[in-house]
Structures are given as C-alpha cells and as structure tokens.
Amino acid sequence: MQIERATNGTGRSGYAGARPGTAALLSIVPGLGQFYNRRYIKGTLFLLLAACLGIALAVPLANGIYGLVTLGSNPEVDDSRTLLVEGILSAIVTLILLGAYVLNLRDAWRDARRRSQGHRIPSVRQAFHDSWEHGFPYFVVVPTFLLLTMIVVFPLLFMICLAFTNYNLYNSPPAHLLDWVGFQNFVALFTEGVWTRSLLAVLTWTVVWTLVATSLQIALAFFLAVMANDARVRFKRLIRTVFILPWAVPSFMTVLVFTAMFNDTFGTINRDIVSLFGMTIPWLTDPTWARIAIIFVQIWLGFPYVFTLVTGVLQSISKDWYEAAEVDGGTRWDKLRHITLPHVMYATAPLLIMQFSYNFNNFNIIYLFNKGGPPVPGQSSGATDILISWVYNLTFDQNNYMMAAAISIIMGLVVALFAFFQFRRTRSFREEGMY
Amino acid sequence: MGRALKSKLEVAGIYLTVLVMFAVILYPLLWAVSISLNPGTSMFSAKMIPDNLSLEHYRWLFEDPRSNYVLWYRNTLIVACFNALASVILVGLVAYVFSRYSFAGRKSSIYAVLLMQMFPVLMGMVAIYLLLNLVGLLDTFAGLVIFYVVGGLPMNVFLVKGYMDTIPKDLDESAKMDGAGHLASYFRILFPLTCPILSVVALFTFMAPFMDFLTPRIILRTPEKFTIALGLFSFINDKVGNNFTMFAAGTILVALPIATVFLFLQRYLISGLADGATKG
Numbered sequence A: 001m002q003i004e005r006a007t008n009g010t011g012r013s014g015y016a017g018a019r020p021g022t023a024a025l026l027s028i029v030p031g032l033g034q035f036y037n038r039r040y041i042k043g044t045l046f047l048l049l050a051a052c053l054g055i056a057l058a059v060p061l062a063n064g065i066y067g068l069v070t071l072g073s074n075p076e077v078d079d080s081r082t083l084l085v086e087g088i089l090s091a092i093v094t095l096i097l098l099g100a101y102v103l104n105l106r107d108a109w110r111d112a113r114r115r116s117q118g119h120r121i122p123s124v125r126q127a128f129h130d131s132w133e134h135g136f137p138y139f140v141v142v143p144t145f146l147l148l149t150m151i152v153v154f155p156l157l158f159m160i161c162l163a164f165t166n167y168n169l170y171n172s173p174p175a176h177l178l179d180w181v182g183f184q185n186f187v188a189l190f191t192e193g194v195w196t197r198s199l200l201a202v203l204t205w206t207v208v209w210t211l212v213a214t215s216l217q218i219a220l221a222f223f224l225a226v227m228a229n230d231a232r233v234r235f236k237r238l239i240r241t242v243f244i245l246p247w248a249v250p251s252f253m254t255v256l257v258f259t260a261m262f263n264d265t266f267g268t269i270n271r272d273i274v275s276l277f278g279m280t281i282p283w284l285t286d287p288t289w290a291r292i293a294i295i296f297v298q299i300w301l302g303f304p305y306v307f308t309l310v311t312g313v314l315q316s317i318s319k320d321w322y323e324a325a326e327v328d329g330g331t332r333w334d335k336l337r338h339i340t341l342p343h344v345m346y347a348t349a350p351l352l353i354m355q356f357s358y359n360f361n362n363f364n365i366i367y368l369f370n371k372g373g374p375p376v377p378g379q380s381s382g383a384t385d386i387l388i389s390w391v392y393n394l395t396f397d398q399n400n401y402m403m404a405a406a407i408s409i410i411m412g413l414v415v416a417l418f419a420f421f422q423f424r425r426t427r428s429f430r431e432e433g434m435y
Numbered sequence B: 001m002g003r004a005l006k007s008k009l010e011v012a013g014i015y016l017t018v019l020v021m022f023a024v025i026l027y028p029l030l031w032a033v034s035i036s037l038n039p040g041t042s043m044f045s046a047k048m049i050p051d052n053l054s055l056e057h058y059r060w061l062f063e064d065p066r067s068n069y070v071l072w073y074r075n076t077l078i079v080a081c082f083n084a085l086a087s088v089i090l091v092g093l094v095a096y097v098f099s100r101y102s103f104a105g106r107k108s109s110i111y112a113v114l115l116m117q118m119f120p121v122l123m124g125m126v127a128i129y130l131l132l133n134l135v136g137l138l139d140t141f142a143g144l145v146i147f148y149v150v151g152g153l154p155m156n157v158f159l160v161k162g163y164m165d166t167i168p169k170d171l172d173e174s175a176k177m178d179g180a181g182h183l184a185s186y187f188r189i190l191f192p193l194t195c196p197i198l199s200v201v202a203l204f205t206f207m208a209p210f211m212d213f214l215t216p217r218i219i220l221r222t223p224e225k226f227t228i229a230l231g232l233f234s235f236i237n238d239k240v241g242n243n244f245t246m247f248a249a250g251t252i253l254v255a256l257p258i259a260t261v262f263l264f265l266q267r268y269l270i271s272g273l274a275d276g277a278t279k280g
Helices: A002-010 A020-026 A032-036 A040-070 A080-116 A124-162 A184-191 A193-228 A236-248 A251-262 A268-277 A287-316 A319-327 A332-360 A363-370 A387-397 A401-425 A427-434 B002-037 B056-063 B069-100 B106-118 B121-134 B141-165 B169-177 B182-211 B214-219 B228-237 B244-279
Strands: none
Touching (some): A020 A080, A040 A124, A080 A124, A080 B121, A184 A193, A193 A332, A193 B002, A236 B002, A236 B244, A332 A401, A401 B121, B002 B244, B056 B069, B069 B141, B069 B182, B121 B141
8 A cells, every 4th residue: 555655656556547437437347447457368358257257157148137037838848946046046146247237347447546646557476466465354244145145045035036936845846837927825824724824823922932941941940050050069060061961962852752752641750750640641642741741842952041041150250249248138039130140141132032942943842843733623723833833834845835935935034124123233243343 | 146146147158149049040950960971872761860870872872883972072073173273373363453452434344344243144044045055065164164164253252352442552562663574473472371261262162063063953964073062962853752861961061171171261251351342
C-alpha cells in the first residue's frame, strides 16, 4: 500500500486518461476491459475462461432451466426428478456465473480507476501475490460455500420445489411426469380433514414434547447437580461418573434397548416391574402411555449433558457469595434463588436454548422408539410423531413427497422464526460490531 | 439436636435420591448386558439373570460366515477417520478466517452459516440421494464422508470460532509482522492453541458414524458397505425381538469403547464445550 501511495505522488507510471466507465463497458465481453487497462495476460485469461465456459455450459444450462420449467414432456424418456435436480443445479451455476461476470465488470472498472489515479499496473507475479495476500479469506470461504450450497442449500431448494409438484406414490417418475401444481398441496394441507387433523395433532405434540421433555430434563439436571454438589455428600466422583453414563453410551443404542424394555407383552418393564402391581401398561400401543414413555426416555438420555454443564458452573461460583449471604441472614432458598440460579442461567442459557431446538428436531428418539406410532385412526401421522419424523414417514414410508415437502416448508418457517430470535441473542453476533 | 438430625435426614434424602437415580440409569444398561449373555436368539425368553451365561452371540458376531460385523466395524472406522481428519482441517481453516479476517461479505457469510446450522439436514434427504446418484457417489464411503463433513460444518465452525475469538489477536498478528504467511500463522500459532476445541470436533466427528443410522441408510445400499449403526439396526428392524440378543452383543461392543473414551475425556469435553458456547 505504501509503495503504491508513493507512486501515486509521482504519478509517473500511471495513466491519468483511463476511464473506468469505458473499461467496464468493454468488459461486457470479459477480458476486453482488462486489455484496455493494458493487463494483457489477465485479459487473455478472462477471455479464454469466458469462451470456454460459454461454449461448454451455455447449452446444458439452457436445457437445465428449460427442464426445470417443463419438468419433462415425454413420459418414459424424461425423468422429472433428474430434470428437477439438473434444473436447480443449472439455476445455481447460472447465478454463480452471473456473480463472476459482475466481478469481472467491477475488476475492469476498479483497475481503470486505480490507473487514472496514477497507480502502477502490477506485474502478473505481483498480481498473483496480491490476490493471495489480500484475498486469502476468499480462498477459504468461497470453496466452503460452494460445498455448503451443494450439500445444504441445494437439498433445501429441491424440497421447496417438490412442495409445488404432484409427486407422490401414485404419480412418480419415471413412469409418470411431474407437473407444477402451484399452492394445491398447501390448500389440501389446510382444508382436507385428514391433513388438518394430522397437522394440528403433530404441531401440538411437537410443541408439548419440546417444552415438556426439555424443561423436565433441565429441571431434573439442576436439582441433581445442586444435590450432588452439597458439601456434605461424599463419593462425588462416583456419582458424577454414573450420572454421565446415559450421555456416554450412544443414544441410538439405548433407545432401541428402551423400545425392547417397553414392549407391551415381553418387555421387562411390564414383565418385571409393573406386574408387581398386577397391571400391564400398553406402553407402545396407547397414545398417552407412549408419550409418557418417550418423554421418560428423553429425560433419561438428556439430563446428563445439562447436569455436567450445571455442575461445572456450580463449582466455579465463588464461596464468598454464599458467605456474604449468610452474614446477611439469607436462608438456603434465598441463596439458591439469588446466587446459584442467576449464575447458572447466565452461563448456560445459550446451551439450554439449544437443547430446546435440539429436541424440536430430535428425530432419532421418536423414530427409533416407536416409529412415531401408535397409529391414530383418521390421521396420516402417529401419536408420537413430531414434525420431522412425520416428514420422514411421509417421504420414505408413504412416498408422499409433495406433502412431506409442503410440511417441511412450514417447519422451515418455524425454524427460521426461531433462528431470528436466536440471532438476536447470540453473543457472537452482538460482538460483530467490534471488528 | 434438632439441627443435627435435620442435616442427617437431608443427607440421607440426598443419598436416597442418588441411589434411585443409579437404579434408573443402570437398569437399562445392565439389562442390555444380561440380554447379550442369554443363550438363544429371542429376547422373549431372555431373563435378567440368565440361567447359564454364554458368550455365543459375541462369538457368532466374529466367527459366523453370515455375520458382517467385523466388516461393518472396519467400514465405520474408515468413515470415522476420514470424517474426523477432513472436518478438523476444514473447520479450523474456516473458523480461522471468520475469526481473524475482516473482508467484504464476512458478516453475511456468518449469518448464512448460522442460518444453515438451524435447518435439519434430514429435510433434504431425497435430494441428497438424487444428487449423489447423479454424480455417482451413491453407495460409496466418499459420498457419506462428504455429506458428514459438510453437513456438520456450520455447527463445528461456530464451536471453533467462538473458542478462537477468546485467544488474543496479538499472538498471530505479531507472527504476521514477523513475516509469517496466512497459513503459517494459523498452523504455527493458532492451531496449537485451538487444539482443545479441535479435539472436541475430532472426537464428535469421529463418533458420529458410529451412532448415525439414518444417513448411511439413505446413502449406502449394499450390506457389505454398511456402517455399524446401520448394520445393527437392520438386525432388528424387520422383526423386533428376534435377533435381539445378537443386537445387544453387537451394541455393547460399540458402546464400551465410546463410553470409555467419553468418560475419560469428559472434563476436557465439558470445558471445551462450555467455553465455545458461553464465550462465543
């Protein structure tokens, strides 16, 4: 920078007559603007790159977007799903190329302006060095975002598109062609009895499940952590180790073990424990009992994580606080409420909020425990289905892709709303201003 | 006397609660162990304390020609190693850039990553299947690893970025003053300092393939390529109750090493996690 400013002063190697507008205008054909700026090698590279990309990609991209619009016209030959995938990919690639094109215009404009201000034209070597030196973040971020686009964004776009097609078990490629149907699926979701009933039931249970399971697991963890941290209690290490066990054992496996244990006729819970009271409880076939069982399992699985967090915070609270409270004659309840609780909440609040969103999307336990069942008559969802497990069932068991996609979009809106509030709380976001 | 008695009663109450919790926690785990030691394949006839202990299921897993268990274990190890390695390298670099550089679009990139972290990857499974099919990565470990690395990227980047933000900037900036390049100042200065949180990432990404049955279920097709979770799930998926003893045995052999590593590293994990979250 300093060297450039020095040359700026003398202005010897610069060319004051270079007009940024002309350069940008010439760069409508990529490379010409760079030639105008006398950066011949760069211009040639741009020109070659543009020509190659243009020749190689123009036809496939146009075809892809055409396919996206029509979704195929010839059954048996055209597979609408492939056309949809290629169409979305073409749209993404087109957008990226457009972005690159705009950058090319800007590059010509900027170089010309710098020249007119009297900067020297850097040599090719210098240019490469500079772009590594100043553009380093982009060398990392751009490839990462390309990958994320493919693996995270593209599937979401695909899902959104599916919600506006008629893709289900009876109308599925390659035997049939898909069509765009507009908002028909959403209309069905909110007007047809089966769907409204299912949607309402699933939404209600998702909210109840998220709130109850998460709150109980936090409450239990807090209660146990305060108890296990009591100065009079011994064997603290042993207690903590055992309390962490449910977190340490892969949940995929424990949930399946629980399913077997809760089995109505053969499970150990009915056979060995409940039978002591002369009863059998239909854990997996009655909606209410299934819900109670699944919340119990989630508490079992989830409390150790919060327990460990809270324990960590409890140990870090200075004793002075409590001694000061004793001097002031505070009761134990006072100490808990005014010292312990605020400390713990302050330190763990973000993680606890994440627990809620984790349970909102806790597909594994719902699906593994009872596949969302037991089934409920007159609904397409089971009694313990939350949104995400319902979507999974619709997609992979009932092959009702269009409805699954429509529900996904609703779920996405809920997630986005939640994300909005999360953004405002996250500290790393608030501190952004510091940079 | 009233006070001492009250204190004793309280401590007794605490111990009682702890004992009840011990029972609730250990019962399912011990039950799984005892099931795996029961002879016969059905859990219906299994007993909490088997009449005669037998290791036949463990032996079956390793010796029976119909068992793919060793193969599954090996597959999972391959996927887990590549996943951990690629994740640590990529996540570290991206977090470094987000934490240390200011560039046009930085803020919106961080927004984008935050937003992507919110959406469950599960929502796009159909598309993932079609996409991998299109590029010929269906039923390959490469497809699975790419999916794991990129899918887990947003969350891990935030974990590491949060941690990195707490390390004083002077350290790597003075290295740059002394002429170290972008990569050198990362690998020589920041990398060693972020090792605690990077090992958390490594551990999590290493363990993920052992526990996830869903993604492999969509990406992997042939039983010889199954990962351990998918394989075990396919054991009992068809007929619940049958094969359950074998499932229990196979499960315990996975759960034991994971639980051991976990308990061994717990303190490390907790402090890393808590730092990343609260300071980030």
